[in-house]
Every structure is written in C-alpha cells, then in structure tokens.
Amino acid sequence: MNDETLDNLDKAILRALQRDASLSQRELAEKVGLSQNSCWRRLTKLRQIGVITGQTIRLDPQAVGLGLTVFVMLRTRHHSADWLDAFRRSVLAIENVIDFFRIAGDYDYMLKIVARDMNDFDRIYQRLIRDFELESVTSYITMEALADGRDLPA
Numbered sequence: 001m002n003d004e005t006l007d008n009l010d011k012a013i014l015r016a017l018q019r020d021a022s023l024s025q026r027e028l029a030e031k032v033g034l035s036q037n038s039c040w041r042r043l044t045k046l047r048q049i050g051v052i053t054g055q056t057i058r059l060d061p062q063a064v065g066l067g068l069t070v071f072v073m074l075r076t077r078h079h080s081a082d083w084l085d086a087f088r089r090s091v092l093a094i095e096n097v098i099d100f101f102r103i104a105g106d107y108d109y110m111l112k113i114v115a116r117d118m119n120d121f122d123r124i125y126q127r128l129i130r131d132f133e134l135e136s137v138t139s140y141i142t143m144e145a146l147a148d149g150r151d152l153p154a
Helices: 008-019 023-033 036-048 081-092 119-132
Strands: 067-075 097-102 109-115 137-142
Touching: 008 023, 008 036, 023 137, 036 119, 067 119, 081 097, 119 137
Parallel strands: none
Antiparallel strands: 067 109, 067 137, 097 109
16 A cells, blocks of 8 residues: 555544554544544554554653663674574563664664663664674664654655
C-alpha cells in the first residue's frame, strides 16, 4: 500500500493515532468525523494491510535513567548474508540498541544506543565489539535532542 491508496480520512486517523494511541475508538471517530463503526472498519483495514503495525507509548529517556544517547557508525569488511545474520542477532540482543540500520555511504551500519552514562555506554560498546571483527567504529555522543521520535507524515 502506498500514499495514493490512503484517503484523507485514513490519513487523519493515522495522524491522530500517532499523536495519541490511547484514544478510544469513540474519541478517534469524533476527532476524524466518522461514526464509530466506520472508524473501526478503517482501523481494521489499516491493520490488515500493514499500515498500522503496532501500538506503543513513548518514554522520556531521562525519566527512566537513560540520559545518554549515542549514534554509533560501523564499518566492516564482511558482507556475507551469514555474517549479517549473526551480527544482526548479536546487535538486537542488546536492549540498549533502540534503532539499527544498514546504510549506504562511508559506513555500513548505524545504531542508536541509549545508556545511563558513559560507563554504561562503554559496557554496551565492549559487548558490541566483542564477537565481531569491525573495521571501524565511530561514536557520536548527543548533547541535546532537537527532534526525536517524530510522527511520520500522513
């Protein structure tokens, strides 16, 4: 499904839910100007076709003791499917890695890591590099999140 197959009501539903996924079906229907039944049918369709893939809440990292955010750029000489599969499993086993991308450009992978402090990040870093030969690992420590976890445009 692409943007052309979503009508304005679908997009309004998606915008409203990204702002507040805790809305009741009645509240959501009122916000977008639909009956509850019509809203429910659209929600069901959006879930079935994979536009809505889950429902979560956002946490304030500072409030849960994870005040340090680090972007880690990785370069490797290994590019086989088996290597990537093993590396992916290893990285995803680290719960502090909250985003993980294979990228194009000077680096091969980019990770977003949250940690309590520098000592905690070093523990995570040591675990990250322990089992895999990496050509280059560069870490960028954030000073301030100017925009983080923004809603997708709908």
